[in-house]
Amino acid sequence: MTTETSNTDNRFKDENYTLNNFQNEIFVECPKCSKRAVVKKETPYSYWSERVLSCPSCHFSQRGRKETYRVELKCNCSNCAVEINLTIPNVNEKKEKIAVKCKNCGITQDYEPRNISQEWLFSSRGKETESYFGLPLWISSNFKNYTFWAFNYEHLEYLKSYIFAELRERNSRTHWTMVEKLPVWMTSSKNRDKLIKVIKELEIK
Incomplete structure (x- = not known):
């Protein structure tokens, strides 16, 4: 996936992605050691695909619910x-x-x-979760009274490109896209600088 942006005019062109485009690999909190684990789809882009949970830190793994x-x-x-x-x-x-x-x-x-x-399902610990195992998302942070989150770093980069852009272009489409459904607090220019700061912190998490 690529995002059309320009450093000179901060332009973003919608690639018509939905959330499903970013769910093949989701970073979560490991239920055993609380470090970064990953949930992967066995069949990419399939909603019904079985998922595999694995943690590189404690080597905990689980296939399917x-x-x-x-x-x-x-x-x-x-x-x-x-x-x-x-x-x-x-x-x-x-x-x-x-x-x-x-x-x-x-x-x-x-x-x-x-x-x-x-x-x-695992305990969500009151946090934003992925839907298959119910585990807390790893890329997540509080922003004012809201929660800013992303499924993975590719998703985070796509959101960053959209939020940072001063010019946002729609693309011909047959459905509502992910960025068109974003809440106002994420799309508002007055929150841009603070959100970019949050995103930069999450990029190195």
Whole structure:
């Protein structure tokens, strides 16, 4: 991908990219060591592609999402008929039977629960995330009351070219492009210098 810019007139010409153009490789915080890791698509530009997470620092890796189960039991105690209502989240394997102690009569017996399949995501830690694993984006910074982020350094450079430009040219298109959907605080000239400073800090992160 190339961005048409000129150092003499600060011109940007929209290449009609969408966010999907920048999601083949996304830098994230490693869930194990909190250093920079990467999420890569097995099939570039495919929305349905399986992803691979890998960290060069601690060598943690994971292919695809983990499937977990929410185990639910709603029944009555077979001894005293008191209602039993139990939920166990994020269980790695299906449970054909679980032993449950009745809070009323104290008898422990085996019951057959429901196993509800769910895709387990990592903790986002309250930060902006990528959508596949739910991990915090590595290239991210607070800007006033907003969060400035990019999926990777190529995405960051494209945003920088647009924000820095004094002349922004549209291209013939058949869809709304990524830069056309940017919020006002990112496109406003009054924030240009401060945003460029934030971007330069992120470039060496």
